[in-house]
Amino acid sequence: MMNVSEFAREVSVTPHTVRYYARLGLLKPQRDPRSRYKKFTESDIARLQFIIRARSLGFTLSEIGEIFRRSARRQTPCPMVREIIRRRIEETTERLDAVLALRERMKQALVLWEKMPDQVPDGNAICALIEAAGDSHDGDSPSAGHDHGNKGGDKR
């Protein structure tokens, strides 16, 4: 039996993470009858390792909770897991396409800007600069810059 900090060290996560997962019900430590402290066993290690692995595959904590609930009801979670992974692959493909398209736009803008001499700073010159970049990908939604970025917790 391990307490929170021993357990956290064993699996190389922070005690904060352990407590958080326990609060969400993803880990179910026993309680020391006298001190009421959380006590973890080997099976909690397996659970936590599973959580970490599932996280790295892009599973959300609530999906992981659902997998645990199904397992507890002795249903196989495999079809659900496959479905989630398939969905994540699609989402990642979309996000990948978006960042690849953004890279193209940025590169084109840099190329165009390098061709332009430094101009007298008036509004029109700057607009010409930006418009030159704009003309090279007509038809693109101007709101595209909004869409990628924030969703994945990227900072702006």
Add this chain to the structure above:
Amino acid sequence: MNVSELSIEAKISPHVVRFYARTGLLKPNRNPSNGYKVFGQNEVSRLRFIRMAQCLSYSLAEVAEMLRRLEDGKTPCHLMEKILRERLVENQEKIELFVRKQALMERALGQMEKQIWSTSSMDGLCDHFQSLVEGTRA
């Protein structure tokens, strides 16, 4: 132009036009008779600048800074280029991250799909679940 005319011209929602005006990115004049916002050609150019900058991943705060420089008669070109080069590096990191993630997920999925056909080899993710189920039962 009023808000709705500008929004039609620029193909964006009137909410966005008002939002830009509220945050000072656009600086419309006021119609003296009714107090409505009036946008001139300069605001149309500013709006085009804002949308294009966003499309190139500049944040609105960065756009505001560039517009301030322009108003002060300075060129924002160097700043814009510097930011864009930084963004390109971040962008490259993101691409690599997504590619790695994708490979990881596809491998996991492949492992799981193989297990439909094989009952003897019990490795991979699905098996990990299985052992976990046993663990919770114990």
